[in-house]
Amino acid sequence: MTKRCDVSIRGVEISFGAVRVLEKLDLEVAQSEFLVLLGPSGCGKSTLLNAIAGLIDVQAGKVWIGGRNVTWEEPKDRDIAMVFQSYALYPRMTVRGNMSFGLKVAGMPSAEIEKRVAAAAAMLKITELLDRRPAELSGGQRQRVAIGRALVRDAGVYLFDEPLSNLDAQLRAELRVEIKRLHHRLAATMIYVTHDQIEALTLADRIAVMKDRVIQQLGTPNEIYRTPANRFVASFVGSPAMSFVPGSYEVREGLPWFHAEGVAAPLQGYGFADRLQPGAPIELGVRPEHVEAGGDISAAIEMVEPMGSDQLAWLRLGKHPVSMRLSAEAVAAPGAPMPIRLPPDKLNLFDAASGRRL
Ligand SMILES: Nc1ncnc2c1ncn2[C@@H]1O[C@H](COP(=O)(O)OP(=O)(O)OP(=O)(O)O)[C@@H](O)[C@H]1O
Numbered sequence: 001m002t003k004r005c006d007v008s009i010r011g012v013e014i015s016f017g018a019v020r021v022l023e024k025l026d027l028e029v030a031q032s033e034f035l036v037l038l039g040p041s042g043c044g045k046s047t048l049l050n051a052i053a054g055l056i057d058v059q060a061g062k063v064w065i066g067g068r069n070v071t072w073e074e075p076k077d078r079d080i081a082m083v084f085q086s087y088a089l090y091p092r093m094t095v096r097g098n099m100s101f102g103l104k105v106a107g108m109p110s111a112e113i114e115k116r117v118a119a120a121a122a123m124l125k126i127t128e129l130l131d132r133r134p135a136e137l138s139g140g141q142r143q144r145v146a147i148g149r150a151l152v153r154d155a156g157v158y159l160f161d162e163p164l165s166n167l168d169a170q171l172r173a174e175l176r177v178e179i180k181r182l183h184h185r186l187a188a189t190m191i192y193v194t195h196d197q198i199e200a201l202t203l204a205d206r207i208a209v210m211k212d213r214v215i216q217q218l219g220t221p222n223e224i225y226r227t228p229a230n231r232f233v234a235s236f237v238g239s240p241a242m243s244f245v246p247g248s249y250e251v252r253e254g255l256p257w258f259h260a261e262g263v264a265a266p267l268q269g270y271g272f273a274d275r276l277q278p279g280a281p282i283e284l285g286v287r288p289e290h291v292e293a294g295g296d297i298s299a300a301i302e303m304v305e306p307m308g309s310d311q312l313a314w315l316r317l318g319k320h321p322v323s324m325r326l327s328a329e330a331v332a333a334p335g336a337p338m339p340i341r342l343p344p345d346k347l348n349l350f351d352a353a354s355g356r357r358l
Helices: 045-053 095-105 110-123 139-151 169-186 197-203 221-226 231-236
Strands: 007-016 019-029 034-038 060-065 080-083 157-161 189-194 206-211 214-219 243-252 255-260 263-266 281-286 292-297 300-306 310-317 320-327 348-351
Touching: 007 045, 019 045, 019 060, 019 214, 034 045, 034 197, 045 060, 045 080, 045 157, 045 189, 080 139, 095 110, 095 139, 110 139, 139 169, 169 197, 189 197, 197 221, 206 221, 206 231, 214 221, 214 231, 231 243, 231 281, 231 348, 243 320, 255 281, 263 292
Parallel strands: 034 189, 034 206, 080 157, 157 189
Antiparallel strands: 007 019, 007 060, 206 214, 243 255, 243 281, 255 263, 281 348, 300 310, 310 320
């Protein structure tokens, strides 16, 4: 593998009839980067991937791959290889046949084809399956073959459209690690579509979170998780999910506070990006692992979910439910009081009207 292309999407717009799916979308993917397009069903991530592949025409804007404007080039001329959710294998061909077919059609010498198929099969641990047909394979094995078929192409960019969503949870986790290993080994440019935030957090160098025709936030998994740009990103990423409490911003004796019915939390130490007027409606967001036991904020345990390695306690904070991560050994009984602290530097505050991070 030698080719590693960058990808540049500039002002791309796509509509289906009256439905606008992508609006003036810009995105730069670096050479060797693993970029994940993450978002809820219908947000346009597959449409964007298909536009990069050349399977859908753009109505405006440009697509550049490896320094070439490929906006009007056929998929086969774009130096890409794609892996689909549905595997799309030829049922009558063996695994070897499936993996070599594209190269044969392209007129590659058979010795070179054999070399590439053997190398990809070894990497994906499917060497012993080369003479089987797709019907004789499990779902996980089929997807390995589909990935192998993309790898032998030695493309400048690999595109994955939800490749793991047809697999059960355990296989998904297994193959996820394989894909990550593959990326480390090949340092290939990969663009990967998923609606699974765990997949995005574990695989990506950077994540583009999409909703409502645009990219809501582009950042490393850490940035997306720690400093979500808005309430949507905050609620979409993280499992168990962030808890939200609507309230207002107050100033007491010169210090900033969050206030809601039955809740007063100090905000000194929160890195405000905006100046706020006292009384401004804001929403507080806190992740379960950031709620600390033993503070001045009174709360009570309503319910406890054991999760194996730890427990998730559901607290009532004023009128609002807030979840808190507890160690597996912690004694937590429904009904018990649980005074807490909300560390200001770990909190997330959002403008109540726009949802933007403050
Ligand atoms: N060929 C098409 N004709 C009309 N509408 C389409 C077509 N393809 C997609 N759409 C619409 O465009 C929007 C974006 O679809 P897209 O498949 O890109 O979403 P997605 O984020 O990949 O979702 P999913 O995870 O469900 O595939 C959806 O509202 C979908 O209904």
